[in-house]
Amino acid sequence: MSLKDAVLGVAMAVFLLMVSVVVVLGGTGWTPSTEIRPLAKFYLENCFNVFNRTWWAASPEAVTSMLWDYRGIDTYYETSVFFLAVIGGVTIFRVTEAKLHRKMDDVGLSLIVKTTTRMVFPLVVIVSASVALHGNLTPGGGFQAGVILAVGPLLLIAAFSRSFLEENLKLSKDRCLIIRSVGLIAIALLVALPLMAGSLSLMQNQAKPWSQALQLPEAVGPIWTSGTLLFFNVAEFLAVGAGFTLLFLLLSAPEEELKRAIGL
């Protein structure tokens, strides 16, 4: 180790220390107070208040409660926006399945990467499912789980090829679109649930003082579903996972083939 290395090391340590001091003293600007403000207090007190269920959402996860219950309509529109983005992507790459197909055998990364990916892929799917199914209880939820799910196909595309995905898992562009639509239709049905039961409110999870609509029970057997929240999360999980997979399939198509299929 030369003198230069030693000086560099000490300089870096001093720099980090100085930055820490600045952050601790509030040099980076206003930091949120540690006191709970009234709005946050409302959600924290009510989202899982088993003693007074007037305003509750049946979920101990305050973020998920807001996402799918208190401000559920917002999430619904967000999901629609993402769906439109996917549709936009599909429209730009206006290609049919048959035109894109090309037989590729000995492609992809080395045997080591391929074997590891074969093993890791189902584990990624399991983790994503666990995140989706616990979205109403712990941090995470449908969107996050969907993004994790899409990592699986992305790994397969990188390690093998897109045709591996299409042949081994039968995950084609059209199938992804179908899965995504099933998720969205499920969300739309859940949104309309109170409406079908004769109440003039959309997207209602647990009954609130202003509308005593039909509500799903907070648990099904041993599984705590938080009313509709678990089902919203699972539907969103499928929709987002399939949406991203669809985009990855399109983006991984070889450029020349894509150009030929579009007619350039």
Added chain:
Amino acid sequence: MNLTKRVLGFAAVFLLLFAFFLVASASVSPADIAMGLIVAGIVAAFTSTMVIKEQPHKAFDVRRWFWALVYFLYFFLVVEPLCHFDVAKRILHPKMPINPGIVRVPYNLKGDYAVTMLACSITNTPGTVVVDLDGNGRKFYVHWIDVKTMEEDECRKAISGAFEKYARRMFE
């Protein structure tokens, strides 16, 4: 693949995924067991032939699991810390006594999992990294922090010999 093999392969992958679901959820409540059974069933149905291509009965062979346990205990808890210590010593030593280079290491394994386990074991050991493999010639190209020999069989003895024995017992 015939039906028995399919069922065995599904069962092996299903059990693995079910256990992994419980670990990922950090819970063994009745709800998680119920959800885990459903999720593991669905995922295993789609991926079991991808994970296990042939000879699924190996997954239920107790001897293979025994050797896996011995491998884990010996290499992860004994050999690896020693190698870590060696590499750390080389880095911190004022003269940095390294002699890096890439050597060819032959192996004699057939299965994908066996070869992958061998490669990952070499990479996981501090001081050696598999940078490429020649599947047809059955040779790894290994980066070695302290090249002691260029002779292929000597390299094999020094770098991968012990791992290969376990890879064969576990996967071949």
